[in-house]
Amino acid sequence: MKVQKIFDSFMGDSIFKDKYVLQSNYTPQTIPHRDKEIEQIASILAPALRQEKTSNLFVYGNTGTGKTLSIQYLKEELLKRKDKSPLRIEYLNCKLRKVADTEYRILAELIKKFGQEVPATGLPTDQVYNKFIEVIEKEKQLIILVLDEIDQIVKKMSDSFLYNLMRINTELSKTQLSVIGISNDVTFLDNIDPRVRSSLSEEEIIFPPYNALQLQDILKNRAEIAFKKSVVGEGVIAKCAAIAAREHGDARRALDLLRVAGELTERDNLNKISLRYIDQANEKIEKDKILTIIETEPKQFQAVLVAIIQLSEKNKERFFTGEVYQVYQDVCKRARMEMLTQRRIGDIISEFDMLGLINASVISKGRYGKTREIRLAISRQIIEKAKKIVNESLGFV
DNA sequence: GTCAATTCACATGAAAGAGACCACGGTCTAGTG
DNA sequence: CTAGACCGTGGTCTCTTTCATGTGAATTGACGA
Numbered sequence: 001m002k003v004q005k006i007f008d009s010f011m012g013d014s015i016f017k018d019k020y021v022l023q024s025n026y027t028p029q030t031i032p033h034r035d036k037e038i039e040q041i042a043s044i045l046a047p048a049l050r051q052e053k054t055s056n057l058f059v060y061g062n063t064g065t066g067k068t069l070s071i072q073y074l075k076e077e078l079l080k081r082k083d084k085s086p087l088r089i090e091y092l093n094c095k096l097r098k099v100a101d102t103e104y105r106i107l108a109e110l111i112k113k114f115g116q117e118v119p120a121t122g123l124p125t126d127q128v129y130n131k132f133i134e135v136i137e138k139e140k141q142l143i144i145l146v147l148d149e150i151d152q153i154v155k156k157m158s159d160s161f162l163y164n165l166m167r168i169n170t171e172l173s174k175t176q177l178s179v180i181g182i183s184n185d186v187t188f189l190d191n192i193d194p195r196v197r198s199s200l201s202e203e204e205i206i207f208p209p210y211n212a213l214q215l216q217d218i219l220k221n222r223a224e225i226a227f228k229k230s231v232v233g234e235g236v237i238a239k240c241a242a243i244a245a246r247e248h249g250d251a252r253r254a255l256d257l258l259r260v261a262g263e264l265t266e267r268d269n270l271n272k273i274s275l276r277y278i279d280q281a282n283e284k285i286e287k288d289k290i291l292t293i294i295e296t297e298p299k300q301f302q303a304v305l306v307a308i309i310q311l312s313e314k315n316k317e318r319f320f321t322g323e324v325y326q327v328y329q330d331v332c333k334r335a336r337m338e339m340l341t342q343r344r345i346g347d348i349i350s351e352f353d354m355l356g357l358i359n360a361s362v363i364s365k366g367r368y369g370k371t372r373e374i375r376l377a378i379s380r381q382i383i384e385k386a387k388k389i390v391n392e393s394l395g396f397v
Numbered sequence: 398g399t400c401a402a403t404t405c406a407c408a409t410g411a412a413a414g415a416g417a418c419c420a421c422g423g424t425c426t427a428g429t430g
Numbered sequence: 431c432t433a434g435a436c437c438g439t440g441g442t443c444t445c446t447t448t449c450a451t452g453t454g455a456a457t458t459g460a461c462g463a
Contacts, residue, residue: 102442102443104442104443105442105443120442121441121442121443122440122441122442123441123442124440124441124442125441125442127441298445300445340445340446340447341446341447341448343446343447343448344445344446344447347446362453362454363454364453364454364455364456365454365455365456366454366455366456366457367455367456367457367458368455368456368457369454370452370453370454370455
């Protein structure tokens with residue numbers, strides 16, 4: 001039986017010793033090549049141990065450069081050392097949908113961390129605000145608030161929330177609050193209120209991308225714990241590192257690559273990861289990412305995607321917003337669904353651009369107007385799969 | 398030929414509506430003593 | 431008398447629509463050489 005075989009191979013020797021080490025939520029003991037940054041941050045945060053308010057800090061760097069990891073590490077260390085001093089460090093990721101992407105929800109989440117509950121909705125925001133202040137003022141303490149992906153806050157709402165947050169110290173009598181903002185987009189500092197900017201980035205630290213050699217180091221460290229001996233073939237780590245280095249030095253990417261390559265190897269019942277599995281892994285990651293995005297997208301978005309795919313199939317490479325809208329209207333008619341306005345479709349298209357499903361750039365065709373030039377950014381094989389998913393979900397056959 | 402004005406086809410912004418969700422407080426109802 | 435059911439009000443949140451304004455260069459058309 002095939003099933004038995006599959007299970008057998010899982011029961012038998014795995015090439016993994018501890019796969020968890022390669023997952024993104026794993027916190028390693030050491031963080032290679034980040035000593036300098038960690039030291040800098042440490043010296044900024046150190047006053048907290050003496051009950052002094054620390055400067056607000058803005059940490060910037062691409063994804064997978066160890067920002068979050070470093071902060072988490074320092075958080076642990078600080079809390080270890082704090083003795084009885086009333087220091088609290090709260091970490092909050094502002095990107096998590098449905099958890100912390102509005103002012104209200106962030107406050108609610110923070111209040112929850114301080115051990116109180118607020119309803120998910122229904123209260124006026126300023127009431128939640130007051131509640132938050134009340135909660136943190138209950139006892140004298142020093143609070144360091146870590147806001148990961150802080151750029152999302154500004155993107156989704158205005159910067160007024162940050163402004164309030166920066167100002168909140170004036171409303172506090174006992175407690176003091178400092179903020180650490182983590183972002184992978186520096187440009188976001190440019191479009192926020194200068195007052196907020198200057199107080200948020202009292203201190204600024206940049207995490208540069210890892211280069212290929214550093215990535216190799218990181219991978220080696222983890223691979224030793226993650227895999228059994230002599231599982232990782234010649235050059236495998238170097239290749240993972242090279243691919244990830246090409247993509248902005250993203251360590252998370254490199255680790256994913258290694259993990260998926262391992263999984264694929266295991267699935268083929270081999271006990272040594274060879275180079276060709278890295279390529280496979282690279283494809284698989286890309287494909288999975290795109291397909292899950294497509295799958296989870298709402299119907300209207302899928303309809304737009306259908307339109308884009310149809311256009312790219314017949315009408316050569318590039319096309320424009322207006323064309324997409326026309327085909328989209330057609331798609332809607334066939335699927336018997338409501339049509340959205342062109343205004344909205346424009347937004348949807350730019351969201352696709354952000355997701356990386358398409359490449360779109362605004363161009364001017366002079367006399368013939370200004371529009372977005374759109375190109376599908378999905379490879380052929382994935383398109384077929386994507387088409388299937390989307391057609392099914394819209395009820396086409 | 399040169400130069401500014403024109404014009405297109407949208408982009409981009411702001412505001413506001415619709416519909417879903419929810420908390421809160423007041424009123425009504427039925428069950429209890 | 432009281433707990434619970436049932437409303438109405440007022441709040442948030444998301445997705446949209448409506449209205450308004452912006453925009454970059456090909457085209458046009460007037461102008462001067």
